[in-house]
Amino acid sequence: MFRLAPLAACAALLATAALADPGTPLTAEEFDALSRGRTLTYAAGGQVYGIEQYLPGRKVRWAFLGDICKEGSWFPDGEHICFAYDGLPTLQCWTFYDTPRGLTAQFRGDPAGEPLVAVEDSPEPLGCAGPEVGV
Template sequence: MTYRTLHALTCAALLAATPLAAAQPMNAEEFDAYTRGKTLYYGQSGQAYGVEEYKDDREVVWSFLDGECIEGRWYEDARGYICFVYEDDRLGPQCWQFFRAPGGGLTAIFEDDTAVPLYEAGESDEPMQCLGPEVGV
């Protein structure tokens, strides 16, 4: 991990600690306008968490930074949550509320509100590195 990445994670962790009670969650149009065409890195509790590439037509590619990627789509549900469904569909929809962080970037709170929030830790113009599933004989 580079100093720049570590610095971004530390700053994002401090920003994520800011209360979101007064903030309004992003709706589908706001989320799409912010994310489309970007590759965003997310952190949690000062640690790298994952990366997601946001494509046209609400298509995404997610990775836990392990080189394995999974394709999916997102949609806004009736509650206003941004929900992700991935090709393996093992967990069903993963629904989040996304907020614009006071210092920039995003903060995401999972629908059950018991998990530690994720926060945008960086952005890249480079496509994700997806190595594919494990290859063996």
């Protein structure tokens, strides 16, 4: 019985390490093949964060949960995929991984931060509310 305890502890450590190491980052081509034509809902820490629609030509449409949509585009920057959104002055760069949990994104410069995980996948376009709907 006592001999099994070290083995169980090692197995638990290996499982934790596997979750902490998402693997090899996706290339721009791999990311495009996995995302184009899809609308993905992302969550962080189990809470829905936002939704992004991936369009042809590396175009995107993003909305934080309950917010208006932002149009943008993406491009590779080393192992990162960077997003430039209309009206936002800073780039949003992420490293994407294809994991058993789903498409996972880690924000550049925040390796210890909570990753975003695609929790829903739809071929339908992102429904965007405008800022002046009902006015």
